[in-house]
Amino acid sequence: MKKSKLLMIVGSLLLLGLFVFPLWNITLEAPQYPIPLGMDIHINKFEDTHEFDIKNINLMNHYVGMQYIPETIPEFKIFPWAVGIMVVLGVIIGLKGNYKLFLAWFIVMSLLGIAGMYDFYLWEHDYGHNLNPKAIMKFTNPDGSIMGFQPPLFGSKDILNFKAHSYPRIGAYLMFVGMALTFVAFVVGKKESKD
Amino acid sequence: MKTIFKSLLSITIVSLVLSSCGNGGTSKKGALSSSAAEKVYVAPGEHDEFYAFVSGGFSGQLAVYGLPSGRLFKVIPVFSVDAEKAYGFNEETKPMLNTSHGFIPWDDSHHPDISQTNGVLDGRWVFINGNNTPRIAKIDLTTFETTEIIEIPNSAGNHSSSFVTENTEYVVAGTRFSIPYPQKDMPIEEYKGNFKGALTFISVDPEDGGMDIKFQIMMPGFNYDLSHPGRGASHGWFFFTTYNTEEANSLLEVNASQNDKDFIAAINWKKIEEYVNNGGGTKAPARYAHNVYDEETHTATSTMRKEVLIVNPSEVPGAVYFMPTPKSPHGCDVDPSGEYIVGNGKLAAELTIHSFSKMIKAIEEKKFDGEAYGIPILQYEATLAGVVKQPGLGPLHTEFDGKGNAYTTFFISSEVVKWKLGTWEVIDRKPTYYSVGHLMIPGGNSRKPFGKYVLAMNKITKDRYLPTGPEVTQSAQLYDITGDKMELLLDFPTIGEPHYAAGIPADIVAKNSKKIFKLEESKHKYVIRSESEAKVVREGNEVHIYMTMIRSHFAPDNIEGIQVGDKVYFHVTNLEQDYDVPHGISMIGAQTSELLIMPGQTETFVWYPKQVGVWPFYCTDFCSALHQEMQGYIRVSPKGSKVPIKFTLDGDAVDAE
Numbered sequence: 001m002k003k004s005k006l007l008m009i010v011g012s013l014l015l016l017g018l019f020v021f022p023l024w025n026i027t028l029e030a031p032q033y034p035i036p037l038g039m040d041i042h043i044n045k046f047e048d049t050h051e052f053d054i055k056n057i058n059l060m061n062h063y064v065g066m067q068y069i070p071e072t073i074p075e076f077k078i079f080p081w082a083v084g085i086m087v088v089l090g091v092i093i094g095l096k097g098n099y100k101l102f103l104a105w106f107i108v109m110s111l112l113g114i115a116g117m118y119d120f121y122l123w124e125h126d127y128g129h130n131l132n133p134k135a136i137m138k139f140t141n142p143d144g145s146i147m148g149f150q151p152p153l154f155g156s157k158d159i160l161n162f163k164a165h166s167y168p169r170i171g172a173y174l175m176f177v178g179m180a181l182t183f184v185a186f187v188v189g190k191k192e193s194k195d
Numbered sequence: 196m197k198t199i200f201k202s203l204l205s206i207t208i209v210s211l212v213l214s215s216c217g218n219g220g221t222s223k224k225g226a227l228s229s230s231a232a233e234k235v236y237v238a239p240g241e242h243d244e245f246y247a248f249v250s251g252g253f254s255g256q257l258a259v260y261g262l263p264s265g266r267l268f269k270v271i272p273v274f275s276v277d278a279e280k281a282y283g284f285n286e287e288t289k290p291m292l293n294t295s296h297g298f299i300p301w302d303d304s305h306h307p308d309i310s311q312t313n314g315v316l317d318g319r320w321v322f323i324n325g326n327n328t329p330r331i332a333k334i335d336l337t338t339f340e341t342t343e344i345i346e347i348p349n350s351a352g353n354h355s356s357s358f359v360t361e362n363t364e365y366v367v368a369g370t371r372f373s374i375p376y377p378q379k380d381m382p383i384e385e386y387k388g389n390f391k392g393a394l395t396f397i398s399v400d401p402e403d404g405g406m407d408i409k410f411q412i413m414m415p416g417f418n419y420d421l422s423h424p425g426r427g428a429s430h431g432w433f434f435f436t437t438y439n440t441e442e443a444n445s446l447l448e449v450n451a452s453q454n455d456k457d458f459i460a461a462i463n464w465k466k467i468e469e470y471v472n473n474g475g476g477t478k479a480p481a482r483y484a485h486n487v488y489d490e491e492t493h494t495a496t497s498t499m500r501k502e503v504l505i506v507n508p509s510e511v512p513g514a515v516y517f518m519p520t521p522k523s524p525h526g527c528d529v530d531p532s533g534e535y536i537v538g539n540g541k542l543a544a545e546l547t548i549h550s551f552s553k554m555i556k557a558i559e560e561k562k563f564d565g566e567a568y569g570i571p572i573l574q575y576e577a578t579l580a581g582v583v584k585q586p587g588l589g590p591l592h593t594e595f596d597g598k599g600n601a602y603t604t605f606f607i608s609s610e611v612v613k614w615k616l617g618t619w620e621v622i623d624r625k626p627t628y629y630s631v632g633h634l635m636i637p638g639g640n641s642r643k644p645f646g647k648y649v650l651a652m653n654k655i656t657k658d659r660y661l662p663t664g665p666e667v668t669q670s671a672q673l674y675d676i677t678g679d680k681m682e683l684l685l686d687f688p689t690i691g692e693p694h695y696a697a698g699i700p701a702d703i704v705a706k707n708s709k710k711i712f713k714l715e716e717s718k719h720k721y722v723i724r725s726e727s728e729a730k731v732v733r734e735g736n737e738v739h740i741y742m743t744m745i746r747s748h749f750a751p752d753n754i755e756g757i758q759v760g761d762k763v764y765f766h767v768t769n770l771e772q773d774y775d776v777p778h779g780i781s782m783i784g785a786q787t788s789e790l791l792i793m794p795g796q797t798e799t800f801v802w803y804p805k806q807v808g809v810w811p812f813y814c815t816d817f818c819s820a821l822h823q824e825m826q827g828y829i830r831v832s833p834k835g836s837k838v839p840i841k842f843t844l845d846g847d848a849v850d851a852e
Contacts, residue, residue, distance in 0.1 A: 055772055056773045
């Protein structure tokens with residue numbers, strides 16, 4: 001088998017890791033939580049880092065009027081299908097061996113990824129800003145606007161007594177490596193076709 | 196002549212040591228030069244190296260300290276009610292204090308001992324004896340709570356207890372007082388020959404620690420003072436000190452101090468176990484409570500047991516022997532190898548050490564010196580390993596460091612003395628402040644001592660602390676024993692009278708410590724798992740309130756339809772599933788304690804409303820930023836009122852069933 005085809009197949013198969021490993025993680029540190037609270041985001045569920053973490057995040061957040069983290073969201077139905085279809089398509093394209101399609105797959109996957117991040121941002125924004133008007137504690141920014149509690153999309157941020165960390169997890173890294181491999185597959189495939 | 200010179204010399208040395216320590220500034224200087232402060236300093240946020248479980252004596256409880264810091268972490272209620280934790284006050288734990296004499300809210304807790312596997316501390320349970328109304332309790336070291344108490348029938352002054360065998364096969368309880376067996380109305384002066392002393396062997400289930408009296412050995416009517424198991428080669432034997440072999444029944448301080456020698460009773464429990472397993476012994480009627488706290492229902496039950504298996508020692512030849520030991524021996528301590536049995540003759544001038552191998556040889560060679568009530572008395576010289584000469588005054592207890600040294604407390608001369616096993620020479624002596632009773636080296640009565648510190652527990656403190664009126668604190672003192680000479684590091688006050696302690700490296704226990712109880716696993720009869728299940732149910736004049744608590748409110752928090760003369764049960768569930776978030780609750784006028792409820796736990800208290808009105812309840816543990824808002828009201832109407840049962844949270848009303 002050509003090297004490019006193999007790279008394309010392996011690259012798309014690495015996405016299967018998303019069915020096993022978490023995609024993203026949000027961790028909250030505070031003095032009262034020497035063991036931080038954390039939530040792992042999978043493509044199909046939210047999961048406690050330590051048992052009952054999400055329950056305890058909700059309990060903390062109710063003081064400032066944030067909504068409860070839902071048991072499930074519509075995206076959890078869509079994401080597994082999207083990833084599954086991309087894996088199957090990737091393997092088929094890989095077997096066929098048209099390097100131009102490798103690039104097309106890579107572009108589609110990148111667009112899906114960006115759409116996913118945007119969706120995540122919208123949810124986070126709503127979660128951090130759409131506060132209960134009867135919130136126990138209300139905070140304002142120095143400019144007088146109501147303080148939001150949106151966790152960072154990527155990176156770390158201080159929110160009141162908490163330090164929030166938002167970073168990809170192994171599922172996401174496998175996806176990044178897989179996508180990179182499909183791009184390499186395109187470059188190698190192009191070179192192979194010229195030889 | 197030589198001996199006289201030697202003893203004169205040693206007395207001079209002793210007085211030099213004592214006087215140098217007595218002159219105030221010296222001890223301070225000593226501490227600085229050897230940085231005693233550094234040795235006991237545990238920096239903020241750091242953990243201690245050892246747990247010390249220190250008995251509370253007449254407080255009836257067991258206190259948990261850290262060593263070397265001497266910081267108090269918890270007082271575990273065992274034999275006495277504890278309003279702080281609702282132990283003996285809430286409906287769940289009241290059965291724990293049930294006995295054949297009814298509900299007993301107090302006892303005198305003495306000798307904690309940690310469970311062992313292969314002669315090494317395993318850190319699963321602590322056992323401790325109640326001295327007054329004879330009981331043995333088991334504390335679970337995953338929750339640090341008392342989970343089982345078994346009453347000991349035919350026993351009185353449960354003092355030579357609660358020591359465990361090498362694999363926690365048995366926890367042993369011996370009687371201090373001998374009493375008529377079976378109990379009967381008889382003249383006290385007919386004690387001699389008629390009273391009996393029961394030694395009780397309680398089997399421990401290796402899985403769940405469940406206790407059950409396997410057999411009681413009905414011994415002659417002496418006082419059985421202390422005991423320890425054999426280990427290593429002597430595993431299978433148990434040794435008890437006796438006093439009052441005179442069998443006096445009055446003015447014991449004189450009449451029980453007449454014999455030159457009392458006995459250490461050596462019991463081959465393996466032999467008796469075999470005898471019992473083959474159908475030996477007599478089933479006798481008895482009445483004793485067995486109280487078990489169920490971890491799943493969070494509720495204790497008390498069962499009255501009706502029978503006990505009695506073994507008469509003369510029926511099992513070769514199972515029981517007496518080793519003569521000078522002058523009312525108190526502590527009975529076995530060294531880590533199991534070879535040496537130390538009899539701390541509290542009125543003797545010397546410390547007597549018996550040899551297990553010599554004892555076996557003496558038995559084989561029938562080196563007997565008569566018998567007492569059919570039990571062979573071994574010749575004193577035949578079992579003697581050696582004596583520690585002029586060790587001090589009033590020896591009480593000995594522990595071991597695992598490096599060939601023994602440490603004995605002397606009550607009258609107020610000191611701890613270090614001496615060498617085998618050569619019996621005194622190596623060092625250090626004063627205690629004052630009148631030391633027990634001492635403890637973590638694992639110091641097992642095959643594997645952790646010989647870094649010795650903790651001496653004092654009966655008297657006099658001027659050692661700021662005065663607090665006529666009643667002053669009792670104390671413990673920590674000594675570094677890593678060097679040739681002991682070094683006093685720390686004094687710290689204790690809860691009640693520290694009769695004995697058990698120590699263990701913290702890492703063996705800490706990793707198993709539970710953080711929360713899982714709500715979904717609770718099988719409490721009145722558990723509710725969400726606010727939507729909260730309800731108030733009237734059954735005649737009994738009202739059951741099923742209530743939840745979570746930061747920072749109760750559900751329901753407004754209750755109406757309660758009447759004067761009702762019996763109101765608060766069944767309160769803490770819905771939290773986060774570490775260290777307990778909530779408390781108390782109701783105005785409740786004739787009981789608060790409840791302090793751990794995450795995932797349900798507890799119940801009873802309230803008898805006596806006055807019409809609207810009465811508050813509130814959270815008693817500062818649980819959160821909105822703790823002061825965590826409160827509620829109950830409307831109490833006159834008896835026979837038409838006000839219906841109604842319970843709400845934030846105006847959201849749900850009608851009663």
